[in-house]
Amino acid sequence: MAHGKYTVNEVEERTGVPATTLRQWERRYGVPKPERSDSGYRLYSDDDIADIRAIKAHVDDGVPASRAAQMVGNSYKLEGPRPLSELQAELVAALIDLDDARSDRVIAEAHALYPVEDVVLELFQPVMIELGERWHDGTINTTTEHFASSYVQGRLRQLLSLSGSNPSGHAVIVACAPFDQHELGALVLALLLRRSGFQVYYVGANTPVEDLAEMARTVAPLAIMISASSIDSVQALISKREHLRGVAPLLVLGGSGFNVDPHRAELVGGHYLAADARAAVSRFHELVRETTRHRARA
Ligand code: B12
CATH class of the missing domain: 3.40.50.280 (Cobalamin-binding domain)
Known part of the structure; x- marks a missing residue:
């Protein structure tokens, strides 16, 4: 398995694809699929870089980004349950779309597959860091941040009371x-x-x-x-x-x-x-x- 080692800025330097575009591709198309560090930052592997270069080459040839990502994404082999890093990208996208039903489905999938501690530390924590940082840098507005924070907070409070x-x-x-x-x-x-x-x-x-x-x-x-x-x-x-x-x-x-x-x-x-x-x-x-x-x- 390929391990993440490059930060988003290093990947931007190596591939020429801006960090905002990389996050957008991940959110919209699920490719690339970076891992997260303990503190929630994205870490890209050599395979991720290869995927990004492949998408960029298709886009430069005039293929729409969605199709290019699909072409590259389809080459992934199915390897059992979806990792939490993939669910993270989906939860971020669902919360930005103010879609709590979709967020519920992502979380239900995570709880079905992973222990509570992993769901909290490897899904909720990085998602909140990402959304909070986007609010701090002005790329999402206060209502979106409040919607997301209160959604995640509600989920955590529910788990807290269920834990007795x-x-x-x-x-x-x-x-x-x-x-x-x-x-x-x-x-x-x-x-x-x-x-x-x-x-x-x-x-x-x-x-x-x-x-x-x-x-x-x-x-x-x-x-x-x-x-x-x-x-x-x-x-x-x-x-x-x-x-x-x-x-x-x-x-x-x-x-x-x-x-x-x-x-x-x-x-x-x-x-x-x-x-x-x-x-x-x-x-x-x-x-x-x-x-x-x-x-x-x-
Ligand atoms: C989300 C977020 C927000 C959200 C908070 C939503 C909410 N209801 O909680 C919102 C958007 C509201 C917000 C507001 C602000 N924020 Co803010 N925010 C963040 C962000 C991006 C993530 C925080 C978070 O939720 N992390 C997820 C949780 C789960 O992780 P955690 O808090 O680190 O907790 C873990 C560990 O630290 C540990 N832990 C936590 N507490 C404790 C306690 C004990 C005893 C122990 C043992 C362990 C432990 O366990 C936790 C789980 O692993 C951070 C930046 C970052 N990357 O961390 C900035 C950050 C904390 N915010 C910051 C700032 C400046 C603000 C504002 C002042 C901005 C403003 N101009 O209004 C306001 C402050 C409002 C206030 N009065 O508190 C700064 C603080 C900088 C500083 N040095 O002072 C940070 C660091 C961003 C930055 N880089 O500038 N923010």
């Missing part, structure tokens, strides 16, 4: 930092924590730390876990860190505001675990084991 809460698991509060509306990462984290046996209290976007401390006095969690996606929300946590001190045995910080510089977690007085929720949950289990062992000895 384990009343005998360690209690954990999951919230977003003050001023932070980036809720999807926190939702993904809450879902994975719940599926791995924690009793999760999911609070959501833009949470004042004073209120979190108050809540901790009521539910006595083992950990407060806060997601911050922007530098502003990291700064808000740093300036309010005194309110979080000692309110729970563990304070865990994550999200892209910390992923870009994990040392920021020390400035808030908490632990940083990993850039991705699956790795973070597995490290969190270790941290919980160490903490509970330590507390039992004390």
Whole structure:
């Protein structure tokens, strides 16, 4: 199997096909079919580059792009279930078309074929990153972004409630930092924590730390876990860190505001675990084991 190794800009340089056209071909015709990096970026293989050159050659000869992509795409062999990377392109296209019935079908296919964790991390996460980035660079408008975010958020909330809460698991509060509306990462984290046996209290976007401390006095969690996606929300946590001190045995910080510089977690007085929720949950289990062992000895 060919592995993705070139970014979209490198492919643009090598083939002369602009990045926007590459994404359009992928969305409309399903060719090329780049893999995604852990953080959701497209990575093209040598085979993808060969396909792109072949499509370009047909287009240069006057063949319409749709037909050219079909000619190249038909040369793919059928190899069992569609990979999540293919479903990603289809879900992005369905959401941009504001088509929730089509989005439902793509997600039903993904759930039928892959574990929940893979669907969330390899379908929802990259799709949201792609749509959010397109909104940030102005290629989709706010209504489309809101439609897509609220659709994906709804799906994640549904999975969260279907996962049930384990009343005998360690209690954990999951919230977003003050001023932070980036809720999807926190939702993904809450879902994975719940599926791995924690009793999760999911609070959501833009949470004042004073209120979190108050809540901790009521539910006595083992950990407060806060997601911050922007530098502003990291700064808000740093300036309010005194309110979080000692309110729970563990304070865990994550999200892209910390992923870009994990040392920021020390400035808030908490632990940083990993850039991705699956790795973070597995490290969190270790941290919980160490903490509970330590507390039992004390
Ligand atoms: C989607 C998106 C949005 C959506 C959010 C939709 C929603 N309801 O959540 C919208 C369009 C609304 C938005 C708005 C804004 N955004 Co925005 N957005 C993004 C984008 C493209 C993807 C974020 C996302 O959803 N990722 C998918 C989730 C699942 O991934 P994740 O958040 O990284 O979470 C994973 C891990 O980090 C980890 N994790 C997350 N939290 C935690 C917590 C703990 C404790 C742990 C252990 C792990 C963990 O697990 C998760 C699952 O693996 C990012 C860029 C990017 N590539 O990340 C910019 C980005 C975060 N946004 C940014 C900005 C600037 C904004 C705005 C200020 C823009 C504006 N001018 O209005 C506003 C802010 C609004 C606000 N007050 O918060 C910047 C922040 C830059 C900075 N350094 O400050 C980014 C980085 C874009 C950029 N490159 O400039 N945005």
